[in-house]
Amino acid sequence: MTNSRSTFRWHPYAITALLIAGMTILLKPFGLAFETANIALIFLLPVLLNAAVWGLRPAFFAAFLGVLSFDFFFIPPVLSFTVADLRYLISFAVYLVVAVLTASLAARLKQQVLYSKQKEKQTATLYALSKQISSAVDMPSLLDRFSRQLSEILKMDVTIYLAENNKNLTLARRSSPFSHHVQEQAELALAKRVYKQGKSLEKRISHTGGLIGHFIPLQIEEHRFGVMVLISKHERGETLPEQALLFEAIGGLAASAVARVKFEEEAKLAHLTAESERLRIAILNSVSHELRTPLAAIIGSATGLIDGEKLFTAEERMELLVTIRDGALRMNRLVLNLLGMARLEGGMLTLRKDECELEEIIGSTCMQLKGYQEHRTIRLDLTAEIPIILGDEALLEQMLINVISNAIKYSPNYSEIILSVKAGSEFIQLSVADEGVGLKENELERIFEKFYRSEQTGHLTGTGLGLAISKGIAELHGGTISAKPNVPKGTIITISLPLVQDN
Amino acid sequence: MSNLEHHVRVLVVEDDTQIRKLLKVTLQAHKYNVYEASTGEEGLEKVSLASPDLVILDLGLPDLSGLDVLRSIRERSNLPVIVLTAIDREADKIFALDHGADDYVTKPFGMGELVARIRVALRHSARAQEEPVLHHGELMINVAQRSVELKGEPIKLSPTEFDLLKILAFNAGRVITKSQLLKQVWNEYDDSNRHYLRIYIGHLRKKLEDNPAEPKYIVTEPGVGYRFLAAE
Numbered sequence: 001m002t003n004s005r006s007t008f009r010w011h012p013y014a015i016t017a018l019l020i021a022g023m024t025i026l027l028k029p030f031g032l033a034f035e036t037a038n039i040a041l042i043f044l045l046p047v048l049l050n051a052a053v054w055g056l057r058p059a060f061f062a063a064f065l066g067v068l069s070f071d072f073f074f075i076p077p078v079l080s081f082t083v084a085d086l087r088y089l090i091s092f093a094v095y096l097v098v099a100v101l102t103a104s105l106a107a108r109l110k111q112q113v114l115y116s117k118q119k120e121k122q123t124a125t126l127y128a129l130s131k132q133i134s135s136a137v138d139m140p141s142l143l144d145r146f147s148r149q150l151s152e153i154l155k156m157d158v159t160i161y162l163a164e165n166n167k168n169l170t171l172a173r174r175s176s177p178f179s180h181h182v183q184e185q186a187e188l189a190l191a192k193r194v195y196k197q198g199k200s201l202e203k204r205i206s207h208t209g210g211l212i213g214h215f216i217p218l219q220i221e222e223h224r225f226g227v228m229v230l231i232s233k234h235e236r237g238e239t240l241p242e243q244a245l246l247f248e249a250i251g252g253l254a255a256s257a258v259a260r261v262k263f264e265e266e267a268k269l270a271h272l273t274a275e276s277e278r279l280r281i282a283i284l285n286s287v288s289h290e291l292r293t294p295l296a297a298i299i300g301s302a303t304g305l306i307d308g309e310k311l312f313t314a315e316e317r318m319e320l321l322v323t324i325r326d327g328a329l330r331m332n333r334l335v336l337n338l339l340g341m342a343r344l345e346g347g348m349l350t351l352r353k354d355e356c357e358l359e360e361i362i363g364s365t366c367m368q369l370k371g372y373q374e375h376r377t378i379r380l381d382l383t384a385e386i387p388i389i390l391g392d393e394a395l396l397e398q399m400l401i402n403v404i405s406n407a408i409k410y411s412p413n414y415s416e417i418i419l420s421v422k423a424g425s426e427f428i429q430l431s432v433a434d435e436g437v438g439l440k441e442n443e444l445e446r447i448f449e450k451f452y453r454s455e456q457t458g459h460l461t462g463t464g465l466g467l468a469i470s471k472g473i474a475e476l477h478g479g480t481i482s483a484k485p486n487v488p489k490g491t492i493i494t495i496s497l498p499l500v501q502d503n
Numbered sequence: 504m505s506n507l508e509h510h511v512r513v514l515v516v517e518d519d520t521q522i523r524k525l526l527k528v529t530l531q532a533h534k535y536n537v538y539e540a541s542t543g544e545e546g547l548e549k550v551s552l553a554s555p556d557l558v559i560l561d562l563g564l565p566d567l568s569g570l571d572v573l574r575s576i577r578e579r580s581n582l583p584v585i586v587l588t589a590i591d592r593e594a595d596k597i598f599a600l601d602h603g604a605d606d607y608v609t610k611p612f613g614m615g616e617l618v619a620r621i622r623v624a625l626r627h628s629a630r631a632q633e634e635p636v637l638h639h640g641e642l643m644i645n646v647a648q649r650s651v652e653l654k655g656e657p658i659k660l661s662p663t664e665f666d667l668l669k670i671l672a673f674n675a676g677r678v679i680t681k682s683q684l685l686k687q688v689w690n691e692y693d694d695s696n697r698h699y700l701r702i703y704i705g706h707l708r709k710k711l712e713d714n715p716a717e718p719k720y721i722v723t724e725p726g727v728g729y730r731f732l733a734a735e
Contacts, residue, residue: 293519293521297521297522299612299613300529300612300614301614303612303616304528312528320525320528323521323525323528458565
């Protein structure tokens with residue numbers, strides 16, 4: 001189709017002509033002293049040389065020129081193409097046959113060397129490419145490495161189009177900024193055609209200049225992922241068959257890499273979705289259970305009061321009312337925690353810095369948990385002087401309620417919970433020690449993770465939010481919270497809050 | 504009625520303190536003697552020690568599953584058991600009913616509903632199984648003669664329809680699961696008969712109810728079965 005491949009290169013012919021002229025001048029003085037057969041042999045030399053260096057056609061040209069020069073200058077009658085002795089014609093024929101044979105042999109040998117060199121280069125190219133892209137873990141890095149490496153090796157612009165959901169071919173990667181010679185729309189249209197047909201295509205894609213686009217579909221068996229476009233940067237001849245093969249091989253390599261990354265990404269996504277779905281169900285279950293239990297107590301008590309108004313003694317009525325209050329408080333704690341979590345997560349929790357009296361907060365916390373603690377005693381162990389700290393009273397109370405209600409929840413009835421406060425010079429330390437189920441060594445940190453619930457909790461339901469929020473609140477105040485085992489059993493949660501807060 | 508219920512012993516097996524307290528206070532106000540257990544183990548112990556007349560059993564217990572407790576109770580006695588379940592545990596509820604629970608109440612429940620269920624369960628256990636003639640409002644069922652009268656008019660029922668009505672009416676006030684009905688009427692449990700059940704119930708309603716869409720006698724317990732409403 002295009003004849004640019006056979007562009008005439010004239011310099012081998014000029015050099016050959018000069019060489020033969022030079023040889024003729026050099027040989028002329030000895031010419032008649034030598035056997036003419038020797039001179040003919042010498043004239044074979046440029047033929048061989050040309051065949052090895054430039055190929056067949058310059059070699060034939062050298063043979064032809066050699067015969068002419070030999071005839072004109074060395075065969076009597078000299079300086080004429082006429083041949084006196086007709087036997088010389090046989091010599092010419094033998095010369096030509098030998099010349100053609102050596103030329104073609106040398107040329108083939110040269111081509112074979114060239115071919116094997118090219119093969120080696122291709123193999124090295126493919127190897128380097130595959131090494132580069134095999135370590136890529138996501139699509140952008142894969143495409144980036146691939147196109148960069150390939151454009152370096154081939155000295156071509158590399159463009160990759162990928163199909164989304166098996167249609168909608170879109171530009172995924174371009175190795176270099178788009179040169180204005182190429183028409184983007186035309187390229188996309190061609191890529192779409194190649195994607196649809198699944199066959200490689202080679203086409204001129206610029207109006208000016210001879211830019212050639214090689215469109216190679218990226219496909220493995222019936223899966224088609226997109227199209228790779230290689231654009232020669234410089235004007236070049238027709239694609240050699242071995243080059244086309246190389247392009248196909250590169251296309252296959254790219255397709256398998258894209259397939260690998262794509263399937264990996266899909267698998268990862270599926271796994272992630274399943275995991276988050278599982279977590280969501282677990283959270284929903286625990287939250288709904290935590291909400292429903294106090295709700296059942298509230299509804300039951302209220303309907304009991306309404307239905308059997310006259311049945312109840314004043315004392316019983318009060319007990320049902322207390323049940324309603326406790327249930328509502330329990331729900332309130334949960335709702336506060338859910339809200340707190342949402343605000344902590346969203347970074348919307350801004351800290352107020354009021355002067356807080358810790359003793360008051362502790363007192364109000366204990367009051368709120370009175371109904372919840374049943375027969376557990378909460379012993380307060382406070383040092384004489386508790387300094388005032390700066391912080392958000394409501395948040396500090398929520399933190400303390402979470403920690404103490406946890407201690408109540410996971411410790412047996414009739415056990416003791418000790419709340420102690422120690423003031424240092426820089427920090428004030430609150431410790432809540434229970435005699436409950438305790439924690440395993442590896443759980444001491446994890447219990448402050450959101451939604452994490454210790455294995456020791458057994459049948460006791462919960463959301464796994466309380467301590468996570470407590471940690472958030474402690475850290476918001478510039479403090480820390482930690483857990484350690486109590487002796488002989490149970491857990492001690494220690495909250496440390498800074499006394500002097502920087503302004 | 505209140506004379507009958509006087510000194511009736513009710514055992515509450517429930518792990519949540521607040522709900523246990525609520526049940527205790529309310530049921531005591533209704534003149535029941537209330538015993539409490541917070542675990543399945545304790546519940547089974549109290550069944551033997553306190554010999555209650557009725558058990559209220561939470562299916563979501565910490566140690567044994569409520570269903571295990573129910574099975575253990577059924578191994579030794581026929582005493583009425585009402586199970587408490589969460590709204591999302593449909594399967595547990597049906598399983599419990601098919602394995603001998605007398606009735607169920609879904610949390611959150613109104614106390615009136617629970618007390619009504621307790622009454623039905625107690626009355627049922629007090630009554631002899633075979634009564635020759637059942638009266639429910641304007642409906643009269645003569646079991647011996649296999650005849651039914653509504654407002655004094657005889658009603659023609661097919662043998663299957665009669666059997667269905669008989670079982671439902673004997674258990675008036677209690678829920679009967681679909682598989683219990685299938686077992687008792689068709690004598691074997693075969694899931695493919697389930698849609699027949701719906702058809703026969705439809706026929707019965709057409710013949711008995713003034714408005715089959717708003718049944719007065721046979722009401723559907725969604726997902727569970729049917730309940731014959733007892734006329735007070």
